Amino acid sequence: MTQALGYLKETASQTAGPYVHIGLIPHMAGFDIFQNNFGNVLVGAQTKGEHIVIEGRVLDGTGTPVRDALLEIWQANAAGRYNHPADRQNKPLDDGFRGWGRTGAEFDTGLYRFETVKPGKVPGRDGRMMAPHINFWVVARGINIGLSTRMYFADEAEANTADPILNAIEQEVRRGTLVAQRSSRGGKTVYTFDIVLQGDNETVFFDI
């Protein structure tokens, strides 16, 4: 026998199920209950930085849109600072910009959408700058433990080439699964980011 270390074990994950919308985005489940809903618009008119739209679909192993997926994003502000006490960089916070959003895929099309700003660069573990990116977390019926990934920006080719996380993906051909394409629609900048759960073009997911 040895001494006991005494750590607790993390509570096991369970699927968010088909009715996750009730708990986390009830307005999308079809009813109104909370005064304040968490939503997919992270910005106000005054939020600093380039305002962008992110949209895409979550696709299963047959290429079918996952129309009951729930997605969350977490990101730094335009200056490259997270709104969290552990981020002690000497960069400005942007009042009212939490940097977090949540939405569900549309039940008929499977499309999801966020309105936010393009984040600035944040240092990685060794102090080298990471390319601008947005952290994604995806749950749904049939997903047993939340999936973590990142979205990078196609127009940041130089920064992406130097990014320590993209470079940690051994198969170069898979790096593109994390890069959103930029386009313009109705005067807005739109990044398209599909997340593929399974198959040849499976998105790179992280064990973080």
Add this chain to the structure above:
Amino acid sequence: MNIQRQDFRREGDAPAEPFIPARNPLEFFQRDRDMHPPAYAPIYKTSVNRSPRKALLSLEQSLSEVTGPVFGHNDIGILDNDLIKNYAKTGDPIGERIIVHGQVLDECRRPVPHTLVEFWQANAAGRYRHKKDTYLAPIDPNFGGCGRTLTDENGYYFFRTVKPGPYPWRNYVNSWRPAHIHFSLFGSGFAQRLITQMYFEGDPLIKICPIVHTIPDEEAINRLVAPLDINAAVPHDCLTYRFDIVLRGRRSTLFENRLEGN
């Protein structure tokens, strides 16, 4: 005796620094995936086409993972933790009145204070107020089925609701979910994000539920089963169940605590 300490530093080297066991004190312990359900769990049929099959990329944590959204009392309303009252239209919902309470801790047994806890469930008949739920059991006009709260400074949370009913679902022809409440947790960093389900002591459906048994570890399953906490019941009013939740631990607990509120 005069002991001369040898100094191996050369001219121009940085001055000596004390040894610190962790250079990234904010990072979380590696997740023990052996006690979480695998992505691909064919007894739960929907996971077959929705499970990544390539290896996850192990990521050493950066600021992007050790930080996460911060919530405050402005985010929630006063009835948000009372599912008996937060959708009541003509009276209270039908069902066994219960309180669910517990503590959110990390793997180092440290309370997780001021963190957002969200929960959702079926009504007492096993029906969700959701446009995609077509089970023949009735909607309760007085029950929404969702709520949320913040843990206090010691990591405690509580809410009031009615006990959810079991319900059938399309997996095998005759599959039934045990009564359960879904929980969503944040912790202090996005790497702690967790969704799970709480079950009720004594429910015979737990042992035959495919979703429960996506979890490969029997002890991990037992930790999702809330016992009746009769001492915390409110006489002539509510029974109480206790459900403690453990999020990933942080290396900072190995030595000095450097992050306020961490």
